[in-house]
Amino acid sequence: xxxxxxxxxxxxxxxxxxxxxxxxxxxxxxxxxxxxxxxxxxxxxxxxxxxxxxxxxxxxxxxxxxxxxxxxxxxxxxxxxxxxxxxxxxxxxxxxxxxxxxxxxxxxxxxxxxxxxxxxxxxxxxxxxxxxxxxxxxxxxxxxxxxxxxxxxxxxxxxxxxxxxxxxxxxxxxxxxxxxxxxxxxxxxxxxxxxxxxxxxxxxxxxxxxxxxxxxxxxxxxxxxxxxxxxxxxxxxxxxxxxxxxxxxxxxxxxxxxxxxxxxxxxxxxxxxxxxxxxxxxxxxxxxxxxxxxxxxxxxxxxxxxxxxxxxxxxxxxxxxxxxxxxxxxxxxx
Amino acid sequence: xxxxxxxxxxxxxxxxxxxxxxxxxxxxxxxxxxxxxxxxxxxxxxxxxxxxxxxxxxxxxxxxxxxxxxxxxxxxxxxxxxxxxxxxxxxxxxxxxxxxxxxxxxxxxxxxxxxxxxxxxxxxxxxxxxxxxxxxxxxxxxxxxxxxxxxxxxxxxxxxxxxxxxxxxxxxxxxxxxxxxxxxxxxxxxxxxxxxxxxxxxxxxxxxxxxxxxxxxxxxxxxxxxxxxxxxxxxxxxxxxxxxxxxxxxxxxxxxxxxxxxxxxxxxxxxxxxxxxxxxxxxxxxxxxxxxxxxxxxxxxxxxxxxxxxxxxxxxxxxxxxxxxxxxxxxxxx
Numbered sequence: 001x002x003x004x005x006x007x008x009x010x011x012x013x014x015x016x017x018x019x020x021x022x023x024x025x026x027x028x029x030x031x032x033x034x035x036x037x038x039x040x041x042x043x044x045x046x047x048x049x050x051x052x053x054x055x056x057x058x059x060x061x062x063x064x065x066x067x068x069x070x071x072x073x074x075x076x077x078x079x080x081x082x083x084x085x086x087x088x089x090x091x092x093x094x095x096x097x098x099x100x101x102x103x104x105x106x107x108x109x110x111x112x113x114x115x116x117x118x119x120x121x122x123x124x125x126x127x128x129x130x131x132x133x134x135x136x137x138x139x140x141x142x143x144x145x146x147x148x149x150x151x152x153x154x155x156x157x158x159x160x161x162x163x164x165x166x167x168x169x170x171x172x173x174x175x176x177x178x179x180x181x182x183x184x185x186x187x188x189x190x191x192x193x194x195x196x197x198x199x200x201x202x203x204x205x206x207x208x209x210x211x212x213x214x215x216x217x218x219x220x221x222x223x224x225x226x227x228x229x230x231x232x233x234x235x236x237x238x239x240x241x242x243x244x245x246x247x248x249x250x251x252x253x254x255x256x257x258x259x260x261x262x263x264x265x266x267x268x269x270x271x272x273x274x275x276x277x278x279x280x281x282x283x284x285x286x287x288x289x290x291x292x293x294x295x296x297x298x299x300x301x302x303x304x305x306x307x308x309x310x311x312x313x314x315x316x317x318x319x320x321x322x323x324x325x326x327x328x329x330x331x332x333x334x
Numbered sequence: 335x336x337x338x339x340x341x342x343x344x345x346x347x348x349x350x351x352x353x354x355x356x357x358x359x360x361x362x363x364x365x366x367x368x369x370x371x372x373x374x375x376x377x378x379x380x381x382x383x384x385x386x387x388x389x390x391x392x393x394x395x396x397x398x399x400x401x402x403x404x405x406x407x408x409x410x411x412x413x414x415x416x417x418x419x420x421x422x423x424x425x426x427x428x429x430x431x432x433x434x435x436x437x438x439x440x441x442x443x444x445x446x447x448x449x450x451x452x453x454x455x456x457x458x459x460x461x462x463x464x465x466x467x468x469x470x471x472x473x474x475x476x477x478x479x480x481x482x483x484x485x486x487x488x489x490x491x492x493x494x495x496x497x498x499x500x501x502x503x504x505x506x507x508x509x510x511x512x513x514x515x516x517x518x519x520x521x522x523x524x525x526x527x528x529x530x531x532x533x534x535x536x537x538x539x540x541x542x543x544x545x546x547x548x549x550x551x552x553x554x555x556x557x558x559x560x561x562x563x564x565x566x567x568x569x570x571x572x573x574x575x576x577x578x579x580x581x582x583x584x585x586x587x588x589x590x591x592x593x594x595x596x597x598x599x600x601x602x603x604x605x606x607x608x609x610x611x612x613x614x615x616x617x618x619x620x621x622x623x624x625x626x627x628x629x630x631x632x633x634x635x636x637x638x639x640x641x642x643x644x645x646x647x648x649x650x651x652x653x654x655x656x657x658x659x660x661x662x663x664x665x666x667x668x
Contacts, residue, residue, distance in 0.1 A: 007432075007434075007437065008425070008427075008432045008437050008440075008460055009460050011437055011438075011441055012423065012441065012444075012455060012458070012460075013455075015441045015445060016423075016441065016444055016445060016448060016454075016455035017454065017455045017456065018454070019454035020452070023419065023452070023454055024419060024420075024476075025420065025454055025456055028454065028455075028456045028457075029455065029456060029457060029458075033457065034420065034422075034456035034457045036419070036420055036456065036474065037374075038372040038373070038374045038375055038377050038476060039372070039373070039374020039375045039476075040371075040372045040373020040374030040375075041372055041373045041374075043372050043377060043474075045420070045422060045456065045457060045472075045474065046422075046457055047422045047424055047457055047458060047459055047470075047472060048424075048459050049424045049425075049426055049459045049461050049470070050461075051426055051461055051462075051463045051464075051465070053464060054461065054462060054463065054464075055461070085357065085358060085370070086358075086359065086368065086370055086379070088368075088379060088380075088381045088472060089346065089350075090381055090382075090383045090424075090470045091342070091383075092383055092385055092426075092465075092468050093342075098341075098342045100341075103341065103342050103345055104345075106342075107345055107346065107349045107350065110346075110350055111349060111350060114350060118354070118357070120350075120351065120352070120353035120357055120359055120362065121346060121347075121350035121351045121362075121363065122351065122359055122362045122363060122368035122370065122379065123362075123363060123367065123368045123379060123380055123381055124343075124346070124363075124381060125381055125382050125383045125470070126342055126343050126346075127383050127384075127385055127388065127389070128385075128388060129385045129388065129465060129466065129468065130385075130387060130388075130465065130466060131385070131426075131463060131464065131465015131466045131468065132463065132464060132465045134426050134463065134465065134468050136381075136383070136424045136459070136470045138379075138381060138422060138472045140370065140377075140379065142358075142372060142373075
């Protein structure tokens with residue numbers, strides 16, 4: 001993304017994200033979602049925009065697109081520990097796109113995840129556009145008790161990751177190769193990887209369980225593990241040690257990385273679109289968190305430890321320190 | 335908007351807008367905004383997308399654009415009687431657009447209305463796009479007591495309109511003519527009209543006062559007076575009598591209409607983008623509503639009466655019935 005747009009976000013936050021005290025904003029811009037006081041349970045609100053050709057292939061199946069547009073927002077709610085409730089959907093549609101088949105697919109893909117997550121569509125806007133298909137979803141959830149926040153990691157906390165990392169990144173690499181006409185090497189589980197890319201599963205149940213256990217710090221992995229861990233470290237003003245051999249890899253990614261260890265960096269460390277959670281919690285919660293993970297059928301791995309700020313980020317492989325990748329991630333790319 | 339897109343909205347509403355009872359959705363899709371139960375005050379949520387070249391001229395000043403993108407959403411909150419609190423902003427930006435000057439203008443225009451309305455930006459998403467600038471704003475507000483709804487008009491209710499109608503439509507007609515290289519006839523107040531088009535003022539204070547008075551039915555005028563009145567009549571299953579000579583016109587529109595009475599239809603009856611309110615309330619509230627209008631410095635005119643359903647819509651000019659325009663309005667066009 002050009003520098004002007006990053007600058008714009010910072011300018012908007014600085015100029016428009018400030019309010020009077022007592023306006024009910026518990027958490028404003030700068031976390032996965034805002035937390036707002038409505039007098040009852042706290043409201044959690046987030047929004048994401050996906051643009052054809054940038055965040056998804058323009059020829060994507062509408063069912064997969066609908067699922068993903070909803071999933072990336074539910075993942076932000078999960079990262080706050082919220083219970084998802086309502087959504088709004090804005091579509092800017094190129095002429096001729098919304099055929100009966102496309103519409104049926106879109107509804108089907110949305111419904112599949114919305115039913116499973118018990119969220120209801122309560123509003124939106126559909127407009128015609130001369131540009132690429134642009135999908136904006138806003139998700140609203142409720143929260144009892146404190147949110148999982150980026151800025152709550154403490155030295156000594158364990159760092160956990162749900163699920164497996166790098167699946168979407170490897171699937172995307174193969175999808176790009178196929179589109180360039182290259183033949184991908186055979187890989188067991190390639191179809192499963194592609195599903196991981198197309199239909200990420202927000203970790204809602206585990207996140208809510210962790211929030212109820214008073215774990216305080218989480219962030220979802222959308223820009224890459226190191227990039228999103230970096231958000232936690234900056235916000236919490238702490239350092240971290242990562243034991244790279246503990247990073248959870250699916251069998252296809254593990255097989256692919258085994259051929260060339262450098263590939264770990266492109267997938268698990270910096271690949272985007274995982275929509276897993278990074279959770280930081282004190283060792284005293286370890287047993288209860290693993291119980292919650294089992295109860296919610298969520299793979300959960302301890303991958304490192306939060307350190308004092310002076311430590312920065314230190315990457316280890318079987319006890320030996322390794323250099324960090326120069327680039328830590330990317331903005332939700334296609 | 336092509337039929338496919340209207341069909342999509344209906345399909346989304348029918349397929350995805352249904353929830354389980356007890357999910358906290360007090361008002362879902364189908365009014366100006368959703369009303370949601372968070373356990374304290376009700377949350378009111380709405381969203382609108384504006385696309386360059388469709389809803390605004392691509393060379394619009396960024397300050398005017400920011401104002402309008404926020405205003406059209408605040409107008410939807412007003413139409414529910416809600417107190418605006420928070421906003422989210424999604425921008426899909428063409429490369430090179432967000433220069434320092436553009437960013438400063440955008441922030442200035444947004445801030446001008448956000449400060450006046452006491453709303454805070456709490457989230458959003460900024461993405462690069464190869465298409466036209468696309469601005470989505472989501473507005474969140476709070477409500478104590480029942481919302482102003484579209485479906486609450488009763489036979490015998492007075493029909494009121496705030497402000498004046500048709501200003502934006504006449505300004506837009508002149509802006510299109512100027513862009514075609516035509517010379518517009520001189521018109522006193524043309525600059526004021528243009529400001530009405532560029533910077534609509536949501537009727538927040540009056541709407542909240544009306545809501546506190548237990549007026550029950552309102553709708554904002556974005557698609558044209560007859561079109562938006564039509565939304566009320568369909569939702570409430572009632573008819574209406576409109577006394578066209580009572581429709582509030584600003585001096586420039588009145589002067590322009592005086593030359594050719596047919597122009598009333600193009601402006602006050604069907605012109606879009608007024609962002610005024612239509613309010614329906616029993617005659618017993620007339621005095622208190624006029625007091626509220628004075629207190630909030632809001633022009634308020636009684637323009638007709640709600641009739642039983644069988645009456646349909648009847649248009650009168652000084653007591654004489656006139657035919658209705660064949661087209662009642664349009665979708666928020668440029």
